[in-house]
Amino acid sequence: MRQEVNYGFPDGFLWGGATAANQIEGAYKEDGKGMSTSDYAAYKDPYATGEVNNFTFNVTSKELEEYRANEEKYKFPKRWGIDFYHRYAEDIALFAEMGFKVFRFSISWVRIFPTGLETEPNEAGFAFYDKVIAELKKYNIEPLITLSHYEMPIVLSEKYNGWQSRELIDCFVRFATACFKRYKNDVKYWITFNEMNMNLNSLYTGAGSFPDRVDHLEEAAYQASHYQFVASSLAVKAGREIMPDAKIGCMINRIESYAKTCKPEDQLQALKADQINLFYPEVQARGEYPSYMSRYFNEKNIKLETEPEDFKIIRDYTVDFIAFSYYMTHVTEDRPDANELAGKLDSPIKNPYLKLTEWGWPIDPIGLRITLNKMYDRYKKPLFLVENGLGARDKMEADGSIHDDYRIDYIREHVKQMKEAVTDGVDLMGYTTWGCIDLISCGTSEMTKRYGFIYVDQDDEGNGTLNRFRKDSFHWYKKVIETNGEEL
Ligand code: BGP
Numbered sequence: 001m002r003q004e005v006n007y008g009f010p011d012g013f014l015w016g017g018a019t020a021a022n023q024i025e026g027a028y029k030e031d032g033k034g035m036s037t038s039d040y041a042a043y044k045d046p047y048a049t050g051e052v053n054n055f056t057f058n059v060t061s062k063e064l065e066e067y068r069a070n071e072e073k074y075k076f077p078k079r080w081g082i083d084f085y086h087r088y089a090e091d092i093a094l095f096a097e098m099g100f101k102v103f104r105f106s107i108s109w110v111r112i113f114p115t116g117l118e119t120e121p122n123e124a125g126f127a128f129y130d131k132v133i134a135e136l137k138k139y140n141i142e143p144l145i146t147l148s149h150y151e152m153p154i155v156l157s158e159k160y161n162g163w164q165s166r167e168l169i170d171c172f173v174r175f176a177t178a179c180f181k182r183y184k185n186d187v188k189y190w191i192t193f194n195e196m197n198m199n200l201n202s203l204y205t206g207a208g209s210f211p212d213r214v215d216h217l218e219e220a221a222y223q224a225s226h227y228q229f230v231a232s233s234l235a236v237k238a239g240r241e242i243m244p245d246a247k248i249g250c251m252i253n254r255i256e257s258y259a260k261t262c263k264p265e266d267q268l269q270a271l272k273a274d275q276i277n278l279f280y281p282e283v284q285a286r287g288e289y290p291s292y293m294s295r296y297f298n299e300k301n302i303k304l305e306t307e308p309e310d311f312k313i314i315r316d317y318t319v320d321f322i323a324f325s326y327y328m329t330h331v332t333e334d335r336p337d338a339n340e341l342a343g344k345l346d347s348p349i350k351n352p353y354l355k356l357t358e359w360g361w362p363i364d365p366i367g368l369r370i371t372l373n374k375m376y377d378r379y380k381k382p383l384f385l386v387e388n389g390l391g392a393r394d395k396m397e398a399d400g401s402i403h404d405d406y407r408i409d410y411i412r413e414h415v416k417q418m419k420e421a422v423t424d425g426v427d428l429m430g431y432t433t434w435g436c437i438d439l440i441s442c443g444t445s446e447m448t449k450r451y452g453f454i455y456v457d458q459d460d461e462g463n464g465t466l467n468r469f470r471k472d473s474f475h476w477y478k479k480v481i482e483t484n485g486e487e488l
Contacts, residue, residue: 007423009485014142014429015096015408016102017436017453018387019084020194021372024439025108027085029123029155034114038151039079040067041445057449061210064158064208065157082456083466088132090468091437093223094454096139098474099481102434103141104386105196106130108176109175116153116171121178133186143187144252144386144432147176147235152208162208163199163224166305169231174247176235177242181198184243191386192232192325195253197280199224200343206280219302229283230310233317238459240317249384250284251323252277256371257332257342260349265334273332273342276330278378281322285379300339321429322379325387328399329354329367346444359449365413372421372428382427387434388414391441391449394471402455402471411473412488419485453477 015461021037040059048438059067067074084091095103109116136143152162153171155245160167164206176192199206199221203214207224232250239248259266275292282290288311297304331349332338341347346360356360368388375383390410394402411433422428437453438458443449446460453474458464 002070007224007422009422012101013145013484014384014431015250015481015485016100016104016144016432017143018431018432018434019105019106019437019439020107020143020146020442021106021111022151023083023148023435023442024081024084024105024437026079026081026083026186028079028096029087029113029129032114032122033108033125034110034116035154036110036246037157037204038109039207040074041150051373059204059210060212061158064132064149064210074259074468078465080440080462082437082458084437085128087466087468089135091454092132092135092141094468094470094474095436096141096440097098098453098478100139100141100436101481102144102189102430102432103436104144104146104191106146106151107179109148109479110150110153112178113153113175115155116175117155117172119295121182125288133183142189144191144384145179145183145187146191146194147179148172148192150198150205154208157204157208157210161210161213162204162340163227164207164209164214164220166227169250170480171226171229171236172231173234174342174418176231180235180239180341183209184246188243188246190246190248190386191251191321192235192248193228194251195325196225196228196232196250196346197252197277197343199228216302218300218468222297223304226252226310227306227366228276228312232319233313234411236317236319246319249321249323250281250319251325251343252388254326254371254375255345256329256367258329258351260331260333264417266332269332269334269338273330273338274287274338276342278375281375283314284319285322285381287318289314315377319381321382321384323374323384323386324373324387325434326371326429327388327434328361329364329371330362340389352353355398357391358393361391361445362412363390363413365417368414369417369421369424372418372426373424376421377401378469382429383486384429385418385431389434389451391435391451393448394438394450394455396455396457396469398475400468404471404473406449408476411477415480415485415488438467 068317110279112121203209203211236248257270330347331351354364390407437454438450438452438456447458455469458465
């Protein structure tokens with residue numbers, strides 16, 4: 001029997017770009033916005049301080065006091081973003097010029113519920129997103145909204161130590177429900193939490209919890225994740241009731257793990273590292289805690305506070321699709337600290353076959369094909385690649401042009417492998433490259449690490465005109481979208 005093979009991307013494939021409120025908006029005190037954890041995150045560069053391995057980007061409660069007391073000093077960069085709050089129309093027009101079908105952005109929780117404790121949403125906060133969504137609709141660009149992208153009200157973080165507390169579930173569901181009600185007719189695609197598995201990398205960034213206020217860092221990361229699982233499922237429940245046609249997804253930072261050799265012990269370690277990474281979609285797409293994690297928790301003395309009802313909620317309200325970011329693959333081997341390294345962003349074990357970005361992230365397009373196949377085989381749910389791209393230093397020429405052929409090469413190779421995976425039969429909904437317009441880097445808190453097709457004139461200290469310029473990759477990506485990935 002010969003089966004039909006569909007080569008290339010399906011019609012309706014969602015090409016576009018991705019951002020997050022705290023990395024682009026600025027206007028950190030406008031229209032009643034409250035202060036968020038991200039307004040105080042990462043004023044130190046973990047790459048410069050060498051803290052790249054464990055729980056980077058954390059803010060201790062002591063540091064928070066210092067940031068709060070010296071507000072002026074710490075205004076840049078996170079709080080300025082790239083001024084998308086005032087320039088959204090110009091930026092969306094540029095996305096439309098590239099032919100975007102979808103634009104991923106997040107709604108800042110504190111614009112809607114400034115402390116997280118209010119019962120009524122802040123109308124002025126919604127007014128901004130009304131305008132953004134109307135502008136996108138004008139060009140037939142689908143909004144893809146992340147509800148929580150590495151931020152939450154600072155009040156909830158201080159009062160409850162963030163997601164260490166069950167109280168957060170209601171606060172989040174109130175926020176999610178308000179957004180669903182407001183945009184039920186305009187927004188079809190939603191993601192509840194950005195890269196939830198990065199709780200293991202940075203407790204403060206992902207969960208709004210201060211590492212110095214917990215006894216067992218890893219237990220705290222999983223406890224936060226448990227409450228977020230329940231909150232995410234309850235949001236799915238509310239979403240289904242309010243907008244039955246919408247699609248609501250989970251999201252992880254996917255890091256495929258290769259074994260260093262064919263030694264069975266190394267292979268086993270790669271399997272374990274993958275299980276840690278895939279634990280999140282296991283819970284959110286399959287609806288249950290996998291038994292390998294029960295064993296892991298026992299052996300690590302991790303005890304979670306849970307209620308029997310939680311597991312019913314998790315089982316009954318699984319996600320419609322699995323969104324993920326893909327920047328790199330890792331290599332694992334049988335070594336004493338292997339478990340510690342699993343699930344973290346940086347790894348000391350190098351892959352001799354791969355080149356690194358300037359920030360040390362291994363570039364692995366074929367790994368993307370492998371990972372797409374693996375995840376689809378495992379979950380049989382649609383996948384959505386909502387972050388991928390090359391962080392690089394760009395140079396503007398005297399005439400205003402930016403020749404970022406290295407970025408074109410990077411994205412081209414990844415798109416080629418995506419196309420292979422789609423031809424393998426993987427159900428991939430779309431592709432939104434990370435930082436389609438230059439924005440503040442999450443990891444370094446600087447402008448220097450740029451991802452965009454659109455250059456933003458701003459330096460690491462916040463100087464610059466903020467004017468936007470088309471890079472060479474802008475014209476290239478436009479062609480890719482126009483030809484549905486045929487012309488690369
Ligand atoms: C992801 C985050 C983004 C983002 C990206 C690139 O983990 O979801 O917010 O910034 O990584 O990271 P960086 O900015 O450190 O290069």
